[in-house]
Amino acid sequence: MDLILWRHAEAREAGAIADADRELTTQGLRQAEQMADWLRRQRLRDAMVLSSPTRRAIQTAQALGLPVKVKTQLGVGASTPDLIAAADWPERPGAIILVSHQPALGRLAALLLAGSEADWSIKKGGVWWFTNRVRHDETQTVLRAVRNP
Numbered sequence: 001m002d003l004i005l006w007r008h009a010e011a012r013e014a015g016a017i018a019d020a021d022r023e024l025t026t027q028g029l030r031q032a033e034q035m036a037d038w039l040r041r042q043r044l045r046d047a048m049v050l051s052s053p054t055r056r057a058i059q060t061a062q063a064l065g066l067p068v069k070v071k072t073q074l075g076v077g078a079s080t081p082d083l084i085a086a087a088d089w090p091e092r093p094g095a096i097i098l099v100s101h102q103p104a105l106g107r108l109a110a111l112l113l114a115g116s117e118a119d120w121s122i123k124k125g126g127v128w129w130f131t132n133r134v135r136h137d138e139t140q141t142v143l144r145a146v147r148n149p
Helices: 027-042 057-060 080-087 102-116
Strands: 002-005 047-051 068-070 093-101 127-135 139-149
Touching: 002 027, 002 102, 027 057, 027 127, 047 057, 057 068, 057 093, 080 093, 080 102, 093 102, 102 127, 102 139
Parallel strands: 002 093, 047 068, 047 093
Antiparallel strands: 002 127, 127 139
16 A cells, blocks of 8 residues: 655635635645646556645645545544544555645654654645555555655
């Protein structure tokens, strides 16, 4: 299974609108398209895109041009167990792309690589790609790529 953590791209400041309604900035739209273009070139098999219900996350996910399933457990304030459950990690075959928020994405990346949660930062629009494999009867998590716009 491939697990791709994709932080939403740059969004407008909250100001007078609700946090969930914040849209991507012009720069954020460029970031999302740039990362979507890179992801498309990776030829992911059986890719499923899951997004936070916030406007900025949905816009980021839609840049990929694949169907997007909105999952409330990926929203602002999500926990690491929420993300793992949404992705069905590491059981589901194919690729899962989670479009969500900090600090949950960074904490999940730390858990997968270091074995415990820590407040790691994933840049806005950034992608961290993990693979799960079995070698010599041992399950391993491998970091395949880190990409930033």
